[in-house]
Amino acid sequence: MNFTFTPEQQELQQRVRTLAQEQIAPMAAAVDETNQVSPELMRILAEAGLLRYTVPEEYGGVGIRVIDLCIIREELAQVCGQADTNFIMQGLGSFPITLGGTEEQKQKYLPPIASGQAIAAFALTEPHAGSDVVSMKTAAIREGDEWVLNGSKKFISQAGDATTYTVFAKTDPDAGSRGISAFIVEQGTPGFDDSKRMDLMAPHPIGEPVFTDCRIPYTSIIGEPGQGIRLALGTLNTFRTTVAAAAIGMAQAAYDATISFAKERTMSGQALSEYQSTQFKLADMAVSLEAARLLCYKAAWLKDSGQENVIKEASYAKLFATEAASRIINEAVQIHGGAGLEKGSRVEQLYREVRALTIYEGTSEIQRQTIARQLLRE
Numbered sequence: 001m002n003f004t005f006t007p008e009q010q011e012l013q014q015r016v017r018t019l020a021q022e023q024i025a026p027m028a029a030a031v032d033e034t035n036q037v038s039p040e041l042m043r044i045l046a047e048a049g050l051l052r053y054t055v056p057e058e059y060g061g062v063g064i065r066v067i068d069l070c071i072i073r074e075e076l077a078q079v080c081g082q083a084d085t086n087f088i089m090q091g092l093g094s095f096p097i098t099l100g101g102t103e104e105q106k107q108k109y110l111p112p113i114a115s116g117q118a119i120a121a122f123a124l125t126e127p128h129a130g131s132d133v134v135s136m137k138t139a140a141i142r143e144g145d146e147w148v149l150n151g152s153k154k155f156i157s158q159a160g161d162a163t164t165y166t167v168f169a170k171t172d173p174d175a176g177s178r179g180i181s182a183f184i185v186e187q188g189t190p191g192f193d194d195s196k197r198m199d200l201m202a203p204h205p206i207g208e209p210v211f212t213d214c215r216i217p218y219t220s221i222i223g224e225p226g227q228g229i230r231l232a233l234g235t236l237n238t239f240r241t242t243v244a245a246a247a248i249g250m251a252q253a254a255y256d257a258t259i260s261f262a263k264e265r266t267m268s269g270q271a272l273s274e275y276q277s278t279q280f281k282l283a284d285m286a287v288s289l290e291a292a293r294l295l296c297y298k299a300a301w302l303k304d305s306g307q308e309n310v311i312k313e314a315s316y317a318k319l320f321a322t323e324a325a326s327r328i329i330n331e332a333v334q335i336h337g338g339a340g341l342e343k344g345s346r347v348e349q350l351y352r353e354v355r356a357l358t359i360y361e362g363t364s365e366i367q368r369q370t371i372a373r374q375l376l377r378e
Contacts (some may be wrong), residue, residue, distance in 0.1 A: 009071060010204065016075040019048050020083070028080035031050055032349060035197050037119060037161035037205045046116025054097055054125065055093030059110035064098070065093065066238065066300040070245035077249030081353045084246050086119075089158050092239050093120025096166045096182050096231040100223030109164055121162035121187075123153045123209055124232055130155075131366050133168075133232065134177050138211060140169035145218045147171075147183060149191070149211040155360070159194050159207030163187045165209075168228045179322055180228035184220045191215060202352035240314040240361055241303065244296040244321035247357050248289065251325035252334035255285050256352050272335065279334060285328045292321035310375035319367035322357040329354050 005013065023044050031038040045051055053068050055061025062068070069091065077084040094113045097105055112118035129136040138151025148168055153159075165185045172179030185192055193212030197207045222231060259282065262273035272278050299313035332347045333340035340347045356362045 002281070005067075005071075009067060011073050012068060016050065016072050017022040017365065018077040019044070020049075020075050024076070024080050024083050028348075029344070031082045031223065032080060033203050034082075035156055035199060035203045035205055037086060038082060039084055041080075042119065043114050045083065045087055051090050052114045054087070055094065055110045055114035056106075059098075059106050059321035060114040061110070064095070066236075066241055066303045067244045067364060069239070069298065070296055070300045073242050073245040074249040074252070077246040078253045081250075082205065084249070084372075085157055086094050087244070088239065088242060089122065089162075090114075090116075090120050093122045093158070093162065093164065093166055095235040095238060096122075096222050097184065099234050100182070100227060100231050101184075102196060102219075104219075105222065107179040109143060113164065118164050119158055119162045121156055121158045121165045122235070123156045123159070123165050123167040125153060125155045127152065127154045129233055132362060133162075134180070136168065136170060136180065138167070138169040139173070140171050140194070141182060142171070142218065143215075146215045147218060147220065148185070149185070149214040149216065152208060152210045154208045155198070156207055156209055158205050159209050160197050161205055162194070165194075166211065166222065167209075168232055171210075171228075173226045175226065177229045179319045181231075182222040182228040182231045183216060184222060184268050185211075185214065185216055189214055189216060196338070201355065203348070204356070207254075209319045231237075235360055237311055237314060238303070240294060240318050241310070242301040242355060242363050244299070247321040247325035247354065248292050248296060250290050250350050250354050250357075251285075251292070251321075251328040253281070254325075254329040254347050255289055257336050258282065258285070278335060278373065285331055288324040288328055290318075291323045295320050312371055315370045315374075317364070318362065319371070320365055322366060323338050325354050326358060 009304060028088050031041055050072055052062045053072060057063045073084055073088055076087055094110060099107055113120050126136050140147045140149050167183045167185045168180055170179050171181040187194060191212050194207060194209040245348050262278050263271055265272040295317040297316040299310055302313055303310045329350045336347050339345060
């Protein structure tokens with residue numbers, strides 16, 4: 001296996017790095033403390049052509065390759081959490097359409113997402129159904145040529161700003177996982193209220209959409225009735241590795257800030273970096289960062305190379321990288337001391353932001369369970 005980036009991937013990495021530093025960094029501190037999608041940030045991502053990496057070529061995209069997604073997420077997350085979220089949600093929110101949508105659905109919804117004219121959301125989680133998706137209560141009942149949706153979702157990134165929602169609902173309550181279907185719901189549909197936003201420890205564009213006798217055309221279903229779980233898992237298994245890349249980006253930012261701080265900060269006449277206790281922490285941070293990066297890009301490489309099942313490898317990457325990033329950023333705050341607690345400092349912001357990564361798209365506990373199941377099947 002060769003994990004060296006191709007010239008095209010190296011060019012992409014440098015292009016995103018330059019964009020992030022020159023255009024996104026100046027606004028990052030402000031947008032990362034808001035819970036609404038920044039139109040200016042979306043414009044920058046769209047004009048740079050990055051959103052096209054979330055959509056197949058035939059629908060205005062560049063094509064969906066996990067390594068490309070990881071490269072982009074790592075570079076964006078180093079600089080701006082919302083830029084990372086805005087980028088990847090275009091893919092996560094639209095991928096069920098890519099996987100199972102009709103040609104008409106793909107032609108209608110994917111090009112605007114690739115160009116940034118539309119904002120996508122992935123509405124799966126509910127107040128009482130996170131990791132246990134089958135327990136969802138949102139229901140869709142067919143009435144003539146329409147589906148009628150009732151229920152609510154929670155922790156939906158870009159809710160309130162998204163224009164195209166992929167929504168999962170039960171169409172057959174007695175069929176378990178085979179009774180869940182996926183639908184496209186457009187913002188502004190009568191009976192659909194996406195105005196309620198959430199306040200998290202690290203501000204994030206996120207909300208709680210509600211469906212009250214929300215009527216949508218029968219043709220708004222993605223695939224056949226009962227295929228919702230297949231579409232949801234297919235999406236998550238494709239994008240889970242990219243969460244590791246975002247974690248690596250955050251950890252790299254914390255590590256870089258800590259190296260600089262340790263060299264500049266003096267204590268008792270010595271630079272902090274000259275103390276063995278600091279050196280040991282920095283060494284552990286560097287090793288964890290490198291190991292996380294290797295696990296991430298190995299999983300991405302395997303997926304792009306055509307390996308059908310990368311569930312185990314994606315879970316390896318997601319579990320290790322998010323847990324490692326949490327440890328690295330925690331140590332970064334420790335080395336910074338009081339300066340790391342000051343509101344608005346980079347490591348303080350990262351400390352709040354990274355916490356969500358061990359929870360969303362499958363908690364660390366779920367990743368361990370998934371890995372164990374895959375191992376026991378071998």
